[in-house]
Amino acid sequence: MSLKAIKYSNGKLEILDQLLLPAQSKYIDVKGVEDGWKAINKMQVRGAPAIAIVGCLSLAVEVFDEKFDTKQTFKQEVEGKLNYLVSARPTAVNMKLAAEDLISLANALAQDESVSVDTMKAKFLKSIEDMLEKDIADNMAIGKNGAEVILSHIPNGGAVRVLTHCNTGSLATAGYGTALGVIRKLHEMNRLEHVYCTETRPYNQGARLTAYELVHDKLPATLILDNMVASLFKSRRIAAVVVGADRVAANGDTANKIGTYQIGVVAKYHDVPFYVAAPFTSIDLKIPSGDRIVIEERPDREMTHVGEHRIAAPGIACWNPAFDVTTADLITGIITEKGVFKPSELKEKVEQINSTNQSI
Numbered sequence: 001m002s003l004k005a006i007k008y009s010n011g012k013l014e015i016l017d018q019l020l021l022p023a024q025s026k027y028i029d030v031k032g033v034e035d036g037w038k039a040i041n042k043m044q045v046r047g048a049p050a051i052a053i054v055g056c057l058s059l060a061v062e063v064f065d066e067k068f069d070t071k072q073t074f075k076q077e078v079e080g081k082l083n084y085l086v087s088a089r090p091t092a093v094n095m096k097l098a099a100e101d102l103i104s105l106a107n108a109l110a111q112d113e114s115v116s117v118d119t120m121k122a123k124f125l126k127s128i129e130d131m132l133e134k135d136i137a138d139n140m141a142i143g144k145n146g147a148e149v150i151l152s153h154i155p156n157g158g159a160v161r162v163l164t165h166c167n168t169g170s171l172a173t174a175g176y177g178t179a180l181g182v183i184r185k186l187h188e189m190n191r192l193e194h195v196y197c198t199e200t201r202p203y204n205q206g207a208r209l210t211a212y213e214l215v216h217d218k219l220p221a222t223l224i225l226d227n228m229v230a231s232l233f234k235s236r237r238i239a240a241v242v243v244g245a246d247r248v249a250a251n252g253d254t255a256n257k258i259g260t261y262q263i264g265v266v267a268k269y270h271d272v273p274f275y276v277a278a279p280f281t282s283i284d285l286k287i288p289s290g291d292r293i294v295i296e297e298r299p300d301r302e303m304t305h306v307g308e309h310r311i312a313a314p315g316i317a318c319w320n321p322a323f324d325v326t327t328a329d330l331i332t333g334i335i336t337e338k339g340v341f342k343p344s345e346l347k348e349k350v351e352q353i354n355s356t357n358q359s360i
């Protein structure tokens, strides 16, 4: 049975509390926008696509039983709440893009005189509910495109060893995963010899969450510490690195979990192809390059403590950026649901595809 981080039905939302994994698998109720904001900010749900889906579903829960007198009041309420949800975590762009799309939808419905307030609400809710299925379909396509491009580096066939960082799987998405979806697909094709996952300090998404998914799905996998990547590349032939993204800028620079940039630098030195797997909802063409991406800084306590136990010397200052930017020159390709693009062609291809979709 596949892991489900997000459960939604008829205005009821439950999420798997990722702060408790792997020790406890406990679902918590998200009763509205305030709960959604807190769950995202505390990282009970995390991963760029899951943040957007849970944020939007928390709004669906909030308005599900509410009666609106006018389309204008509905529009004002959802717009304010979506903007508030965007503020829960700044780096991943998915929630921001989802909010912009939903606000445009609310505006269009408000202006359409043939639509009643009840129909407006129903269409708005349907658009949020559809995000779950669309994300899984996109991830399956990313998995296929990514497995194919990685295997294209192995002309004589055979199975590959890959490295991933952080958690990009079912727990970070509606299901299947992005970078972890690529790895799942390689396994389904019997072409995965081994996957290495990094611990991903300080929240330990690799050790707690990716390792949990890999064990759950019985993939051949080994956990390594973050400072072992160079040694891994030196001692074992790694066919490719595949990681996720929180925001891909127009030039291909990619913000992802802290430590990704370091892996990109080391991969280049060792001639290991480095792939970013991300849905279109993680691509922010409004930002020309990665130096414009806001990097979230998180509390010192995530570094100084493991659970209740302090591991750092009292009094030491800390710096805890949650993400870094891997520059486009280190990235071999960006694997999306619509194809694999070189960073240099990303903007043009995405604009082309978006304009074709809009004219359909």
Ligand SMILES: CSC[C@@H](O)[C@@H](O)C(=O)COP(=O)(O)O
Pocket: 046, 047, 048, 049, 092, 165, 166, 167, 168, 169, 172, 173, 177, 178, 179, 205, 243, 244, 245, 246, 256, 257, 258, 322
């Ligand atoms: C498909 S998830 C992509 C990214 O969001 C993921 O790689 C990552 O960096 C997650 O960071 P997190 O701080 O756990 O939300």
